[in-house]
Amino acid sequence: MKILVCxxxxxxxxxxxxxxxxxxxxxxxxxxxxxxxxxxxxLARAVELKEQIPGTTVTxxxxxxxxxxxxxxxxxxxxxxxxIRIDAEPTDSxxxxxxxxxxxxxxxxxxxxxxxESTDYNGGQVHGMVGQMLNIPSLxxxxxxxxxxxxxxxxxxIEGGKEYMEANLPLVLGCxxxxxxxxxxxxxxxxxxxxxxxxxxSPTNLETLTKSELYELPAxxxxxxxxxxxxxxxxxxxxxxxxxxx
Amino acid sequence: MSIVxxxxxxxxxxxxxxxxxxxxxxELAKMTNSTAVALVLGNxxxxxxxAKIGNYGISKVLHAQDSRLDVGNIQAYSHAVVQALxxxxxxxLVYAKSSLGDAIAARVAVQKKASLAANVLELPDLSDGFxxxxxxxxxxxxxxxxxxxxxxxxxxxxxxxxxxxxxxSANVESFSPQLAESDFAVKITKTDKVTGELLLPEADLVVSxxxxxxxxxxxGVILDLAxxxxxxxxxxxxxxxxxxxxxxxxxxxxxxxxxxxLYIAVGISGAxxxxxxxSSSKCIVVINKDAEAPFFKAADYGIVGDAFDxxxxxxxxxxx
Numbered sequence: 001m002k003i004l005v006c007x008x009x010x011x012x013x014x015x016x017x018x019x020x021x022x023x024x025x026x027x028x029x030x031x032x033x034x035x036x037x038x039x040x041x042x043l044a045r046a047v048e049l050k051e052q053i054p055g056t057t058v059t060x061x062x063x064x065x066x067x068x069x070x071x072x073x074x075x076x077x078x079x080x081x082x083x084i085r086i087d088a089e090p091t092d093s094x095x096x097x098x099x100x101x102x103x104x105x106x107x108x109x110x111x112x113x114x115x116x117e118s119t120d121y122n123g124g125q126v127h128g129m130v131g132q133m134l135n136i137p138s139l140x141x142x143x144x145x146x147x148x149x150x151x152x153x154x155x156x157x158i159e160g161g162k163e164y165m166e167a168n169l170p171l172v173l174g175c176x177x178x179x180x181x182x183x184x185x186x187x188x189x190x191x192x193x194x195x196x197x198x199x200x201x202s203p204t205n206l207e208t209l210t211k212s213e214l215y216e217l218p219a220x221x222x223x224x225x226x227x228x229x230x231x232x233x234x235x236x237x238x239x240x241x242x243x244x245x246x
Numbered sequence: 247m248s249i250v251x252x253x254x255x256x257x258x259x260x261x262x263x264x265x266x267x268x269x270x271x272x273e274l275a276k277m278t279n280s281t282a283v284a285l286v287l288g289n290x291x292x293x294x295x296x297a298k299i300g301n302y303g304i305s306k307v308l309h310a311q312d313s314r315l316d317v318g319n320i321q322a323y324s325h326a327v328v329q330a331l332x333x334x335x336x337x338x339l340v341y342a343k344s345s346l347g348d349a350i351a352a353r354v355a356v357q358k359k360a361s362l363a364a365n366v367l368e369l370p371d372l373s374d375g376f377x378x379x380x381x382x383x384x385x386x387x388x389x390x391x392x393x394x395x396x397x398x399x400x401x402x403x404x405x406x407x408x409x410x411x412x413x414x415s416a417n418v419e420s421f422s423p424q425l426a427e428s429d430f431a432v433k434i435t436k437t438d439k440v441t442g443e444l445l446l447p448e449a450d451l452v453v454s455x456x457x458x459x460x461x462x463x464x465x466g467v468i469l470d471l472a473x474x475x476x477x478x479x480x481x482x483x484x485x486x487x488x489x490x491x492x493x494x495x496x497x498x499x500x501x502x503x504x505x506x507x508l509y510i511a512v513g514i515s516g517a518x519x520x521x522x523x524x525s526s527s528k529c530i531v532v533i534n535k536d537a538e539a540p541f542f543k544a545a546d547y548g549i550v551g552d553a554f555d556x557x558x559x560x561x562x563x564x565x566x
Contacts, residue, residue: 013522014518017386019387037500094361117348119500120382120383125352125362127352128351128355129352132357138320140349157345158439159445159494160440160446163317163318163434163437163438164436165435166432166433166435167431167433168431209359209360209395211392212390212391213389215382216390218385218525221530221546222546224532224546224548225547225548226547226550227548227549228549229552229556232559235547235549235563239508243528243529246507
């Protein structure tokens with residue numbers, strides 16, 4: 001089985017976000033980049049499937065600039081066999097989905113996994129777009145995935161519960177916890193990641209359908225009004241008559 | 247030109263956030279001198295529910311009474327939505343941001359080559375093209391984006407466009423999308439759903455508990471406070487990781503993002519990942535034993551003290 005895992009490189013979830021260039025650009029200085037947390041679950045499940053099913057290969061794919069290579073190496077250390085980086089700024093979902101679909105058309109994968117959304121732009125669109133571009137089913141957010149032969153058994157999270165389903169491969173899946181536990185690379189993985197192939201190729205279709213204009217930070221909250229613990233019941237009055245939220 | 251608003255049905259009811267999307271679509275239609283049409287798929291929603299769409303400003307509903315659409319099949323839904331857009335000559339699709347909505351809209355975006363904006367917060371600025379304000383970095387920032395394609399899809403963030411319902415009604419028109427066998431290639435075998443529980447992403451009031459509650463056996467006070475308020479319950483990531491509470495209650499950057507009118511956090515220290523998931527709440531109350539808990543910096547009201555003393559007082563005050 002051939003698995004493609006698409007990873008985003010996003011600021012660490014503890015990052016403080018700020019902007020430069022008259023708020024037209026993200027300030028990347030001081031930001032630590034990581035594999036997108038949801039993509040990390042997808043990667044972990046792909047590596048587990050590789051351990052379970054003989055002859056399975058896992059390719060990691062990222063659309064991004066050379067600065068991402070160290071994050072991609074981490075995916076190799078976790079257990080991907082090889083990696084591809086499309087050398088371009090990931091400008092919008094449509095652009096990224098086109099790059100992924102193009103690679104998938106060339107190489108033919110049984111399973112294309114990625115996170116349910118990136119934690120930077122939170123679009124949650126790329127898996128569905130890739131599925132449509134390849135004309136194969138796409139499902140998200142997938143929290144359970146088993147493969148037997150050509151059949152995938154999976155569970156999708158729906159608001160307030162789960163939906164179980166069955167589908168034939170190939171599939172595109174947007175993943176989330178608890179599909180697998182995050183994997184921490186071991187020493188052997190880290191050593192081997194340095195020599196695993198990382199192919200860098202140019203983007204094919206440069207079309208985008210959106211244009212970023214400006215960023216803005218949310219206004220700070222005006223401050224916390226403290227209520228003494230022994231007068232806790234006055235909170236209810238404040239919520240009713242001051243904040244007017246209940 | 248017209249606008250189609252995709253309606254999501256959960257537990258036999260139209261989701262509150264879909265009504266917000268209806269309101270958004272109706273206002274956008276006024277701005278652009280066009281008409282807005284709502285689209286309901288499947289037989290899960292009652293006629294009374296569908297009629298309520300009129301209360302939010304859209305007077306025409308397309309209803310596909312095809313029982314194969316009673317469950318949210320992503321491929322089939324996306325083809326039905328595309329056919330509704332074509333039938334209405336629509337260039338804009340509006341929906342309430344949700345995991346099902348996103349999965350469908352992405353496929354529609356490719357079929358219609360539409361510009362797509364997720365987590366839209368306001369009506370667009372049409373003074374120079376079509377610009378929308380959206381939440382990015384899981385609520386840590388906003389971004390203004392111009393949608394450059396002729397066709398456009400807007401995923402409206404919950405709570406961004408609340409409106410007061412009117413008494414207006416809607417006319418329902420039957421709609422029969424042509425769907426192929428291949429649209430149902432994914433077989434939905436079973437659905438496990440908690441019924442009768444308030445859905446967290448939809449809730450206007452949320453009470454959340456963290457590790458400070460010490461164990462799942464202590465959740466009674468959270469549930470009682472939620473019940474007294476008619477609020478949904480949530481939890482922090484460690485709590486769902488420890489299986490104290492089900493995964494669908496996890497609020498935060500990698501869990502459910504909520505934007506209720508009131509978010510009460512009990513025994514949650516306020517890690518930045520948790521704050522990201524709640525930052526668009528209108529009012530935040532933090533109850534924590536530790537006066538240094540970072541969550542107080544993001545709160546509107548705070549009480550430093552023991553939750554097991556404080557919560558019963560709040561419940562009593564609510565009932566009194």
